[in-house]
Amino acid sequence: MTVNRPVDWHLLVSQLLNGLQLGLLLFLLASGLTLIFGIMNFINLSHGAFYMVGAFVCATVVQATGSLLTGIVLSLASLLVIGAAVEWLIARKLYQNDHLDHVLVTFGLILVFDTLAHIIWGPAGMVIPLPEILNGQVRVGSFVIPSYRLVIIGNGLMVGVALYILITRSRLGMLIRAGASDRDMVTALGVNIDRLYLVVFAIGAAMAGFAGLLIAPITEASIGMGNEIIIIAFVVVITGGIGSVQGAFYSALIIGILDTLGRSYLDDFLGLFLSNQAAETAAPALSAMMVYILMATILVFRPQGLFSPSGLRK
Template identity: 50%
Template sequence: MSLALFIEQLLNGVQFGLMLFLMSAGLTLVFGVMGLINLAHGSLYMIGAFFCAAAAAATGSFWLGLVAGLAAAAAAGAIIEITVIRRLYDRDHLDQVLATFALILILSEGVRMIFGPFPLYLNVPDSLRGTIDLGITQYSLYRLTLIGFGIAVAVGLWLLIARTRLGIRIRAGENDREMIAALGVNIRVLYTVVFALGAALAGLAGALVGAIQSVQVGMGEPVLILAFVVIVIGGIGSIKGAMVGALMVGVIDTMGRFLLPRFFATFLEPSQAMGVGAALASMLIYVLMALVLVLRPKGLFPAHA
């Protein structure tokens, strides 16, 4: 195994992790501020991808599509918050799980009614096609851009929360909900804004990833479950935890799929090693999650320590 291959895989893991971060950040933010567990977060990812693909096809510009996807997801988020989610804040987690499970059914079928059963076309913008020479290895320019996007959003989110008035309110909301209401903050609006922000991040991830994946109904659910793994590992409610968890999951999953079959091939026959390796690789991050929870039941960075 060459160093170039190893580094390329590492980059792949980081890129995957950063996209997971975009998904997880919204999820963990919503949980941290409103105490809500939202299974329909994956549907917002799907909405972002579908509207991006439709708008890009109509206008011919990927970037306009990206804006449309982001806006559609944010708008869908706001509408869902106002009509449904709002009623769930003081319910128990069971009701939240069930109501948002119902939302998955509604949104998936709804998107299929609008866009039809076939996958949509969405491609990488011309300016980001092809590869770039990193010295030791060739790497996809678009994937490199995704890494850039991931880092930029992470920095932006940090600035938003640390430096702006909205951020102060979000942090206050995480610590004491009654308190900020007493301070005269319109908590309803704040919640809608936070939910729409989370939805926009999911929509952004969906649109960005949609360009190199299949834009189809149900695309959000595997990512949703991974995002849950991420925030549980990181500590639910913690943005920092989401970042660490996402990078861990991204790198470990990628490296597991790459290295485990090779590892088993050192003492098993090739076809058997491939099967066993692939089977174990697919379980790896769940094992990781179970391990973290057993050792630190509230995740690596407990938000309300």
């Protein structure tokens, strides 16, 4: 099966776009995680639950009203509220605690959110129906690209740029940057630190929800969908360096593209050294491991990840 065919440029470009799309989704999740960890020193496993809730709320609203836009707006609004509530009721009490406590509490939150979703929306999962135009394809020259994939890429880039502007140009962004590198200093400046934490947590939750509602038309809203991706989002955070949004952006793109290219070309590549049978067995295993191998390798040479805000606690 693994013939040495010439490089198919069409295929390569579509795979790069697919990788970009995956990377941007990972970035939406990871940027919230890295901020929450970088600023509040809080490990939030339940971030994936926000991703799931975003998808479910959007699906419910779209199915009821038929308007995708209403779905998106209401979904994001509800996540700002849920994110703020989780911060206010639970996370806030635990910032001073051990990381172990964070892991335990947020795992408990995952169970609560997942089971509530099961009770509210049933086990079957929900689709977000797309307008006809988004269910089709776009032709650029001889390229045919599913149009919804372009929507994801466009939105991902848009949020990325908006976040960049927010962090580099606004007062909130300045506080966030300062908070990620030196928390005590921000407090010393007389900033209402509680409110800063609340806002960061809520924004992080909304971004996770946005990622969830973006992916749902491709997959669907389903229980536990966030638990499947949260680990990879953590890999992105770690590889990029905790607390660094910039690092999260680059490592998300690297991981998204590497993962996609691995799935596309690894069997052909291994076929050069191994028998077809062996390549067929090894390729899926190796491509599943690839992001972990990448992370471990980077950590061996840079134990603090690719980009690490200076002065961050270990």
